[in-house]
Amino acid sequence: MVLSQYSPLRSNLSRSAVRELASTFRPARQRRQDPISRHSPVEVELVLICCLNPVVKAALAHLQFETIHPFLDGNGRVGRLLIALLLCHDKVLHKPLLYPSLYFKQHRQQYYDELNAVRASGDYERWIDFFAEAIRHSAEVAIETGRRVTQAFHEDRAQLRAIPRIAGSLLMLQEALQTKPVTTVSIVKTATGLTTPTVNSLLRELELLGIVKESTGRARDRVYVYRRYLDALAAEEERPSP
Numbered sequence: 001m002v003l004s005q006y007s008p009l010r011s012n013l014s015r016s017a018v019r020e021l022a023s024t025f026r027p028a029r030q031r032r033q034d035p036i037s038r039h040s041p042v043e044v045e046l047v048l049i050c051c052l053n054p055v056v057k058a059a060l061a062h063l064q065f066e067t068i069h070p071f072l073d074g075n076g077r078v079g080r081l082l083i084a085l086l087l088c089h090d091k092v093l094h095k096p097l098l099y100p101s102l103y104f105k106q107h108r109q110q111y112y113d114e115l116n117a118v119r120a121s122g123d124y125e126r127w128i129d130f131f132a133e134a135i136r137h138s139a140e141v142a143i144e145t146g147r148r149v150t151q152a153f154h155e156d157r158a159q160l161r162a163i164p165r166i167a168g169s170l171l172m173l174q175e176a177l178q179t180k181p182v183t184t185v186s187i188v189k190t191a192t193g194l195t196t197p198t199v200n201s202l203l204r205e206l207e208l209l210g211i212v213k214e215s216t217g218r219a220r221d222r223v224y225v226y227r228r229y230l231d232a233l234a235a236e237e238e239r240p241s242p
Contacts, residue, residue, distance in 0.1 A: 054090035058083050059131035097142055103134040141236050148232035156211055173202045181226035
């Protein structure tokens with residue numbers, strides 16, 4: 001992914017044009033009469049779809065969703081989910097793997113300040129700059145996380161290949177854990193086709209190797225976690241943000 005092409009400064013529209021277009025989307029009670037009001041909502045929507053770069057469009061969509069606040073609960077979660085879905089729709093992402101929520105959480109006060117600045121004074125430029133930085137930082141973190149996870153998979157597979165006699169079964173189990181890093185004997189049995197005694201034996205072996213960890217402490221209905229996988233994901237939250 002080349003994020004530089006999605007900088008607000010590289011939009012097909014100028015900053016003033018972005019501000020003018022975006023002002024059309026204020027809730028009805030806040031809308032003012034301005035030159036853009038002569039255009040129908042359909043015309044303005046077509047301009048946004050055809051001309052705005054995808055990151056700017058996602059920034060405006062998130063802003064307006066949070067301003068409208070349509071639901072009694074869950075508006076923040078849905079509004080943040082909308083960002084990744086829009087970027088997927090516009091082919092910026094192949095899958096909705098971007099997680100800007102962490103950046104917004106780490107900069108919570110600035111996030112609210114920038115949203116309110118648009119509502120109070122129409123300062124769209126500040127909001128778009130903040131949003132673009134959130135996307136840039138989140139993408140860098142996602143790339144680092146993907147590399148850590150991939151490295152953990154490769155290192156674990158190399159370790160398992162060296163184990164005599166049961167290497168093939170252990171590799172099959174590890175592959176199942178890649179798709180279900182929190183799992184049970186029943187889930188692994190279904191995914192691999194192995195018998196329950198065999199799965200239990202292989203999970204014990206993976207525990208001894210430090211690859212998985214049993215998380216409940218119970219004798220029955222145990223839950224196993226792919227430790228290194230989850231550690232790699234958790235490291236994302238420990239990365240300092242600018």
